[in-house]
C-alpha cells in the first residue's frame with residue numbers, strides 16, 4: 419500500500435497528552451503578551467491508512483501560556499470525541515449530541531474564545547466542544563440549546579458588536595445557514611440560504627453591510643463516501659462558482675449572487691465595503707480542489723487574490739495580489755469587516771509544503787517575508803496588537819513552527835514592524851507539534 423501522506427513526517431500524530439512547565443526561550447518574550455496561544459489540528463487515535471484524510475483526524479489542542487515575559491507552560495490535550503474516549507478508556511463526553519455527527523463528534527479545525535468560554539470547533543454538522551483553562555474537554559455545546567444544527571470552524575467576530583457570524587453547512591441539506599452568536603454566547607439569529615447542491619463551505623467573511631457567502635464547486639459526492647474515503651467531497655466545476663452578499667439583517671431572498679470562475683477558497687483574508695457599494699473580498703484562491711488528488715489540498719499553488727464584488731452589476735473582478743503559494747491568511751482582528759492594510763499568511767506550496775511567513779502590505783502592494791531556512795516550516799500566523807489601541811502593525815505575529823532538521827517545534831514571536839528580522843523570541847517546545855490548522859491568542863482577563 420502507498421504510504422498515507424497524512425500519517426507520515428510531521429503530519430503523523432504524536433503519542434499521548436503532556437504538560438511541561440518553564441520552557442526554554444531564545445530572545446525575550448514581550449511582557450505585554452499575557453495569555454495563551456492555542457492551536458488545534460488532527461491527531462488521529464486509530465487511523466486507517468487506506469482511507470484516512472488530514473481533515474478527518476481526531477482533534478488535539480496545543481497551548482503555550484505566556485506571563486510577565488516567561489513561557490510558563492506547554493500543554494497538549496485531545497479534544498475528546500466518542501472515538502478518543504473509546505480508544506483511551508475515558509468516560510463519555512457530556513453534552514448534547516447531533517444524530518448525524520461525524521466521526522464520533524470530532525472537533526479539530528479551530529479553537530476560539532467567546533463569551534468567556536473556549537471552544538474547539540469544526541464544520542459539516544458537529545457541535546463545538548468546550549474546553550477548560552487547562553485544555554481539558556468540558557463537553558459538547560449547542561450554545562445553551564440555541565444552536566439548531568452544527569457550527570463552523572471559521573466564525574468572524576465583528577469588532578464593534580462582538581458577535582460571531584458563521585456559515586454552517588452539512589452534507590445532508592442543500593443550504594448554507596448563516597448563524598449569528600451574541601456576546602452572551604447564545605445564537606441570536608439564523609438564516610437558511612438555499613443553494614443548488616451540497617457544497618463544502620469552509621469559511622465566510624463579513625463587511626459592515628454584508629454577510630459574504632462562498633458557494634463553490636467542491637460538492638458532496640455519495641460515491642466517494644461509498645468508496646470508503648473519509649472526505650466525501652469532489653471537484654465539480656459544472657456546479658458553478660459564486661459569491662453571495664446577504665445584507666447582515668436581511669433574509670435569504672435578498673442574497674445577491676455574483677459568479678466567479680471555478681476555483682476553491684478555504685479562507686478569505688478579510689472583506690470590507692467600498693463607498694460606491696462594491697465589496698472588497700481578499701481570498702486565498704486554489705485553482706481547484708479534490709479533482710485528481712483526493713488527498714489534497716494539492717492541486718496547484720494557492721495564491722492571494724482580491725475580488726471586488728459589484729452587487730449592482732452582479733460582477734466580480736479579480737486582481738492577483740501575490741502569486742506565490744500561501745495559505746492560512748490572518749490579519750489584525752480589530753479590523754474584521756473593515757478596511758485594513760496588513761495581512762499575514764504562511765508560505766504553502768504544492769505538495770502541501772509549508773515555508774516562511776509573508777506579511778502583505780495591501781495599501782502599498784508590497785510584501786515582506788520572515789524566513790528561517792528551508793527546514794523551518796511556519797504554520798498559521800496570529801497577529802496580537804501590542805496594546806488595545808496600538809497602530810495596525812504595532813504588535814506581534816505568533817506562529818508555531820516545525821523544524822524538520824531537529825524534528826521539533828517552536829513558537830516564534832516576530833514584531834510586525836520588523837518582520838524580516840530575527841524573532842524577538844523563540845520558545846522551544848518539548849516535542850514536535852504536528853502540522854495542523856488554526857488557533858487563537860486568548861489574552862488573560864485584564
Ligand SMILES: [Fe+2]
Pocket residue numbers: 527571572620621684685855856
Ligand atoms: Fe480553515
